[in-house]
Amino acid sequence: MNAIEALDRVGDLKQGGKAAVAAALAQLEVRPEAEASLALLGQAWQLGRAGGGQVLGITGPPGVGKSTLTGALLKAARASGRRVAVLAIDPSSRRSGGALLGDRLRVMSPAGDRDCFVRSMAARSRLGGLADEAFPAITLLRALYDLVLVETVGVGQSETDVADMADTVIFCVQPASGDAVQFMKAGIVEIPHIAVVTKADLGAAAERALADLKAAVGLSPPLDGWSVACIALAAQQTGAAGRLLALADSHLAHLKERDALAAQRASQGRQWLRQAILADYGRQGLEKLGPLPASMGSPFAALAGLRGRLGCGVEPGA
Ligand SMILES: Nc1nc2c(ncn2[C@@H]2O[C@H](COP(=O)(O)OP(=O)(O)OP(=O)(O)O)[C@@H](O)[C@H]2O)c(=O)[nH]1
Numbered sequence: 397m398n399a400i401e402a403l404d405r406v407g408d409l410k411q412g413g414k415a416a417v418a419a420a421l422a423q424l425e426v427r428p429e430a431e432a433s434l435a436l437l438g439q440a441w442q443l444g445r446a447g448g449g450q451v452l453g454i455t456g457p458p459g460v461g462k463s464t465l466t467g468a469l470l471k472a473a474r475a476s477g478r479r480v481a482v483l484a485i486d487p488s489s490r491r492s493g494g495a496l497l498g499d500r501l502r503v504m505s506p507a508g509d510r511d512c513f514v515r516s517m518a519a520r521s522r523l524g525g526l527a528d529e530a531f532p533a534i535t536l537l538r539a540l541y542d543l544v545l546v547e548t549v550g551v552g553q554s555e556t557d558v559a560d561m562a563d564t565v566i567f568c569v570q571p572a573s574g575d576a577v578q579f580m581k582a583g584i585v586e587i588p589h590i591a592v593v594t595k596a597d598l599g600a601a602a603e604r605a606l607a608d609l610k611a612a613v614g615l616s617p618p619l620d621g622w623s624v625a626c627i628a629l630a631a632q633q634t635g636a637a638g639r640l641l642a643l644a645d646s647h648l649a650h651l652k653e654r655d656a657l658a659a660q661r662a663s664q665g666r667q668w669l670r671q672a673i674l675a676d677y678g679r680q681g682l683e684k685l686g687p688l689p690a691s692m693g694s695p696f697a698a699l700a701g702l703r704g705r706l707g708c709g710v711e712p713g714a
């Protein structure tokens with residue numbers, strides 16, 4: 397397959413609706429190194445180098461209200477005409493079969509709305525939280541949709557994992573949970589771009605949590621010129637999700653003003669590649685490869701190439 401055919405493939409997927417997108421994601425999961433997968437991902441990577449859709453990572457402890465907020469963001473973004481994809485990375489789905497999450501997601505994704513695509517993905521433990529497949533999936537979805545919402549439960553490493561995949565990280569804390577204090581202690585204060593106190597309808601407790609968050613955030617100087625934005629909201633309240641989207645948009649605009657979006661996405665690609673090599677070949681594999689080039693094309697093609705160099709047969713094209 398040549399580059400022109402791959403371009404058509406991304407275009408076809410845009411036209412092809414949810415079934416076509418689902419089939420493409422399944423192909424990426426099952427045969428990530430097939431020629432067709434690499435060509436599609438290479439094209440999607442190119443489209444997303446500094447443009448394409450906006451990727452928001454929504455993370456926080458279990459039960460904090462991430463899915464409710466994701467649903468509200470989806471609705472608000474669709475109301476303003478944006479085409480939206482949701483990827484929910486579900487750590488429990490191997491136990492529960494993802495049934496619960498699947499039910500909630502179906503509500504969020506009306507069958508008749510072809511500009512809204514929702515999918516859950518089981519988390520794999522190999523990379524310490526997020527699925528290995530999440531980054532390729534996000535790369536494809538951001539080439540196809542205006543907005544990609546990625547929900548992950550914030551346990552252990554996954555706050556940093558989502559920062560390796562999203563343009564903007566939204567970290568959620570719950571009123572009266574001690575989350576805001578944890579947030580301060582755990583040193584995750586520098587990871588999110590936006591910190592949200594959920595369930596603001598709970599009143600005074602939410603106000604206290606917001607004050608705690610602001611205090612925690614105030615301890616660190618702005619990172620790359622961005623001060624973490626803190627907001628308390630109740631997802632279902634009118635205008636709440638719209639305000640959060642506006643904050644995310646201003647973070648994206650900040651990245652673009654500084655010409656930092658392409659660099660951030662390229663660095664995420666390198667990080668994904670390093671993790672993949674580390675997982676398959678250990679430190680020795682990384683050493684054998686030497687330093688990764690500062691600028692490279694699609695990390696997915698690079699992985700297939702590096703596998704060849706490290707002596708593992710690459711799957712023949714499909
Ligand atoms: N009062 C109030 N309850 C909320 C709000 N948002 C979510 N909830 C409730 O909080 C509970 C958890 O909400 P979810 O959206 O499923 O939370 P989650 O973070 O996605 O949960 P996991 O995916 O299981 O980690 C549900 O019972 C929601 O109804 C809110 O703004 N106000």
Ligand SMILES: [Mg+2]
Nearest residue numbers: 462463464547
């Ligand atoms: Mg959830």
